[in-house]
Amino acid sequence: MKLAPEHLIKLIEPIVEGLGYACVGIEYNPHPKHGLLRIYIDSPNGILVEDCSKVSHQISGVLDVEDPIQGNYQLEVSSPGADRPFFYVHQFEQFIGSTVLVNLYRSIAGRKKITGIIEKVVDDVITLREVDQIFDVPFEAMSKARLVPDYLIKKGGPNGK
Numbered sequence: 001m002k003l004a005p006e007h008l009i010k011l012i013e014p015i016v017e018g019l020g021y022a023c024v025g026i027e028y029n030p031h032p033k034h035g036l037l038r039i040y041i042d043s044p045n046g047i048l049v050e051d052c053s054k055v056s057h058q059i060s061g062v063l064d065v066e067d068p069i070q071g072n073y074q075l076e077v078s079s080p081g082a083d084r085p086f087f088y089v090h091q092f093e094q095f096i097g098s099t100v101l102v103n104l105y106r107s108i109a110g111r112k113k114i115t116g117i118i119e120k121v122v123d124d125v126i127t128l129r130e131v132d133q134i135f136d137v138p139f140e141a142m143s144k145a146r147l148v149p150d151y152l153i154k155k156g157g158p159n160g161k
Helices: 006-018 049-065 089-094 150-155
Strands: 022-029 035-042 074-076 100-107 110-121 125-130 135-136 142-147
Touching: 006 022, 006 035, 006 049, 035 049, 035 142, 049 074, 089 110, 100 135, 110 135
Parallel strands: 035 074
Antiparallel strands: 022 035, 100 110, 100 142, 110 125, 125 135
16 A cells, blocks of 8 residues: 555644545655655545545645655545545455455465455455455555446456456
8 A cells, every 4th residue: 555654644634534524545655756645535425626625725735834745746635436445454344345456565376466355354354255266365465455346347347357
């Protein structure tokens, strides 16, 4: 997961939550010329462009004052979308029974990508079922995880299966 450093999370999450939104996750990809700080927000009523703009304006002001990031970067505020990214173990618990696409740092059973249904979450191990195969995937082994939208599953899945 491209989770932002802890100091950015501690700075940004309270602002997002104070505005009445859930902070799904924060990605930070540093780069000397074009870094990216992406904040995913959500609410029970969904997210509109106006919501992203409101959060962006507040966070931009705080980032200008606190100046926690060296160099240039672009700030993006977004809804998680139908293919929402997962940043924390508890997000897998919220979507038990749903299909996820997981990229791995290292192979598990000869696989670096697994598309499977979340069967259960025990401590920090996520059990995924792909057709008739079961994978127990430690959260720290995941480089990236996203929900697979239902419309993709009906069309044959994200991997063209």
